[in-house]
Structures are given as structure tokens and as C-alpha cells.
Amino acid sequence: MSILEARDLRRSFTSTSGMLRRHRKETEAVKGVTFDIERGEVFGLLGPNGAGKTTTIKMLITLLLPTSGSASILGYDVVDDAREVRRRIGYVFGGDRGLYERLSALDNLRYFAELYAVPAREQKARIGELLELVGLSGREGERVEGFSRGMRQRLHIARGLLHDPDLLFLDEPSLGIDPVGARELRQTIASLRTQGKTILLTTHYMFEADELCDRIAVIRQGELVAEGTPAQLKQRVTAGSVLEIDTFGGVQDRLERVLAVPHVRSATVDVRAQAETLVVALDSGSDVTAAVLAALDGIPLGRVVAREPTLEDAYVELVSS
Amino acid sequence: MTGLRSAVRVLVMGWWLQLKIVAVNAFDGVLNIVYPLFFATTALLMYRQSGSPQALVYAALGAAVMGTWSAMATSASGALQSQRWQGTLELLVSSPTRMALAILPITAALATVALYSLVATLVWGRVVFGIEVPIVSPLAFGAALLVTLASLATFGFLLSVTVVRYRTGWALGNLLEYPGWLLCGFLVPMDLFPTWVQWIARALPPTWGMDAIRAAASGASPWRDIAVCGALGLGYAVLGTYLSERLLDSARRHGTLALT
Ligand SMILES: Nc1ncnc2c1ncn2[C@@H]1O[C@H](COP(=O)(O)OP(=O)(O)OP(=O)(O)O)[C@@H](O)[C@H]1O
Ligand SMILES: [Mg+2]
Helix, strand or coil: CCCEEEEEEEEEEEEEECCCCCEEEEEEEEEEEEEEECCCCEEEEECCCCCCHHHHHHHHCCCCCCCEEEEEECCEECCCCHHHHHHHEEEEECCCCCCCCCCEHHHHHHHHHHHCCCCHHHHHHHHHHHHHHCCCCCCCCCEHHHCCHHHHHHHHHHHHHCCCCCEEEEECCCCCCCHHHHHHHHHHHHHHHHCCCEEEEECCCHHHHHHHCCEEEEEECCEEEEEECHHHHHHHHCCCCEEEEEECCCCHHHHHHHHHCCCEEEEEEEECCCCEEEEEEECCCCCCHHHHHHHCCCCCEEEEEEECCCHHHHHHHHHHC | CHHHHHHHHHHHHHHHHHHHHHHHCHHHHHHHHHHHHHHHHHHHHHHHCCCCHHHHHHHHHHHHHHHHHHHHHHHHHHHHHHHHHHCHHHHHHCCCCCHHHHHHHHHHHHHHHHHHHHHHHHHHHHHHHCCCCCCCCHHHHHHHHHHHHHHHHHHHHHHHHHHHHCCCCHHHHHHHHHHHHHHCCCCCCHHHCCHHHHHHHHCCHHHHHHHHHHHHHHCCCCHHHHHHHHHHHHHHHHHHHHHHHHHHHHHHHHCCCCCC
């Protein structure tokens, strides 16, 4: 049995605006999402801002009721058996909220240990272990208001693990963390995975998803548009190679022409510091570099590189097609 | 049995940690003590005109309890609103502990802090205005204070529960602050009001608590008032617990637990 089963989950929000004449607006944030997560798996949920990732997670962790559809975790329905579900899951979100600023790290953990009914005699050892795991041993007596972003995030993770949940939800845990901190965070997540924890992860960093996730689902405007292992996704979308060409002005007008070149599957422009980089996905086995360059004739070009497709290429194609 | 034990643990631990949160904030702490003193001073200056020592004792006790009412009305709903801001409201709610057990300790901690403001007001009256409040039966006086504060905590609990559902619920507490001053008979005897107002007042636990405190101070028997105050407080706790589950369901339906 899968540890999590989501079936045709939907959620809409009604918002009102306007002072005198109230306008009601209905937004469909999640439009029928179905997926399973297997035990021991790290499952990535990727998608652009506002795609419905957090909304999906909040339905699964019992903070939001689905408008329709259903989901169960370890056989417990997220609506009817909410309390049983809550006992078995952990929830960690990114950013620096979600902690009691004026309490020490230790008190934060003690409080949540109590809320999660961790037996009194196990609490001390458990908290010690977790502080060790997230590298906060020795700092537990300090108040959280003095913690850096990275420390807060690690404390957050320790909090989410207090009751040894079967399934952990990590919603953008690397948000706003510096590269070194993010690397440590990935190590922590990887070690949780080796311990056999099941994790649902969302992130906007594709290399992170590639490194950590066993399986990935891509959500766009409330709908799943692809699902598979990172390798499958890369293959499925950009079966061949990728050409990156730095250009300096005028590339947007040439996109049509580039797309018209045979074997070109997609072309997107990525605005970087000095250049606009044209990223062209090609069918496998084709070598149409010359034709693509010909299509760009007349605009200033810089570096040209051919490389293997990354998850990011696949992602960009999926969410922009 | 283990259910009851862990419920008590959550309540006690929650109260202690929430008390730390409220008490370490020096700014709030000072406000909690200084702010009621201004109102107490106004009241005492006015009552001093009467030249009657009894009237001053009446005002000193009234001002003291009034401070606790103000503190609770304004901060109970604010406390949960700030938890929404902090993102901890969602975490409280997504834990397996019942909402009521997670929220009641918060207002209990606020009531504990309100005790400071009460003592500070009495000391102020003594030191600055030379009002000596005679406490004829200290035991009964202590009991009356405790029950009043406890019932205030459950009343605050009921207020704060609405904040879980309504993002603007925090305004309710501020709205109630001043009417409470009149209704609970802190400074103005209740007989001055029309009957229907008295009925409303009788539904508020501090009204009875105030009577009990005055009775205990003057040597009359406060026990009936204490009992009614306690029963009302319990009633508010039960109502709050019931509403917390209902409003939580509604919050989950309408998506109001988070800021967005
Ligand atoms: N409580 C709410 N009330 C009204 N609309 C909401 C609410 N929560 C989310 N939405 C809307 O639902 C849509 C999906 O939002 P959601 O937060 O799930 O996106 P997301 O994929 O997590 O995005 P991000 O990557 O920015 O975190 C958005 O259009 C958002 O405005
Ligand atoms: Mg999100």
C-alpha cells in the first residue's frame, strides 16, 4: 500500500475585494491532482509560483479541507481521520516564520514535543538526538530571535521530526538559505532518506530536486503535467541535447525562426547578467547547430555550448509549453 | 487515563512556556503594568473628591480588577493574531493536540501576567494615594482573586478562539474593553444601569468576581459569588472548547489559518 494516496484533489478559494461593491472571485488553486507516494521515497512536487504546491500540501496535512476529491495517509483519510493523520506526519515550511522567537530552541522543541505527545521520558533523548542531527547542539539554550535563517530552518526541521513521523512534508525548506547552508540542508535530507523516511519536498531549485528526489511531479496552474523519476523527466521532454547560446540583443525576435529549424523541440530565452542566453532543446542524434546559428544571423553572439539536458531544461519546457 | 495525564501536561507546559513568551517581553511587561496605572490614577483622583475613605477603597479594588480585564480583552485576541503572523498558528492546529488544549494555556498565561498588573495597581493606590485596602479575610480574598483570574482566562479563551476563524477577530477584544469597564461594576455600581444591561453584566464572570473580591475584603461572605464566577468561567471554557472545534473546521474550509 502506498503511504500517501491523493485522488482528484481540488481546492478553490473565494476572495472578496472592493470596499463598497464587494466582488467575489473564485480561484481554482488545485484542479484535480492525483498521485501516490511510496514508503521510503523522496517525492518532489515542482511548479512555478502559485501553481498550487502549498495548497496541495495543506490539504494533505489537514490544514485545508479539499473542495472535492480525497486523500489518505497510511490508510487514514485526511478529512475524516485528521487527528490520526496528524500524529503520523511532520510539516516544515521555508522562511523564518513558524517558531516562537522569544523562546529558546530547546523550549520550542519541548513545547512541540508536548503537543505531539512525545512521552515525557523519551523527550530529552529525542531532542538531544535531533539537535545533533541538525547541528544545533550547544546552541539550544539561546533564544530563536538571535538565530540566523539557516539555524531557524534547521530547528524547524528538528521540530518536524520530534514525533518520528512516517511522512515528512518539506515546503521549500531551502528558501533564503545560503549555498553552504543549502548544501548542509540537502545532506540532512539525504540522511533522512537513508534512514528510510518518506518525504514530500517542494523546491524551486532543480538541481536540489534532481539530487534528492526519487520521483517528481510537476504541477502547473493546479494540474499535474508530468510525473516520473528525474531521469525519465529529462528524457521525456528533452530526449536529445541542449544548445546554449549567449546573445546580446534582439534574440526575442528570432525565436520563431529558431523554432522553425528541424529537430528543434523548444527554445527559451534566459536573461542572465550580461547576456540573454538562448536555450534550445534538440532531438537526440541531431546536429543542427549550424542551422540554429544561421537563424540567428545578424545579431551579436557570444559563447555557444552544447550540453546534456538537465532537470531544469525539462522543467522549463513542461511549465512553459 | 493517559489521555488525561497528557492533557494536563500539555496545559501546564503550554502555560509555562507561554508565560515565558509574554513575560520576557519587557515592552509588553512595562505596558501591562504602567497602562492600567493611568486609568487607576484617573479613577482615584475622581473618587478622592468624595472625601470618603470607603469610596476610595471601592475605587482601588475596582481599578485593580479593571486592569486585568483590559489586559485580557486586548491581549487574548491579539495573542492568537500574532501567532498567525508568526506562522505558529498553523503548527498548533496541525498538531494532534486538541485546539482547546493548545489555546487555553495562552490565555491562562495572560491571566497570570494580569495578576502583576492587579498587584501593581493596589501597590500604587497604597503608595501614591495612601489607600489602605483592608482585607478582612485574606484566604477568601485570595480565592476570589484566583477564581476571577481563572474565569477571565476562559473568557479570553472564548475571545481568542474566534481569531482562529476570523482574521479580523482580534478587533473584538479591543471593542469589548471599555464596555467591560462599565458592565462589570469596576467603578460604577451596577444598580445605576437598566435591568437588561444588568443581565448582560451578570453573564460576565468578572462582575461576580468583582463582587466576591469586594465582599472578601470587607469581611462579608464571598463564596456564593465565587461559585457563580467559577461556574460561569467553566461555562465559557466549555463553550470555547465546543466553538474551537467548529470554528477550526470552518477555518479549514475557508483557508483562514494562514496570512494569505
Ligand atoms: N488562503 C487563500 N485564499 C485565497 N487564495 C489562496 C489562498 N491560498 C492560496 N491561494 C491561491 O491559490 C493559488 C496557489 O497558491 P499556492 O500557495 O498553493 O502556490 P505554490 O505552488 O505553493 O506557490 P509558491 O511557489 O509561490 O509557494 C495562488 O493563486 C494563490 O493566490
Ligand atoms: Mg508555496
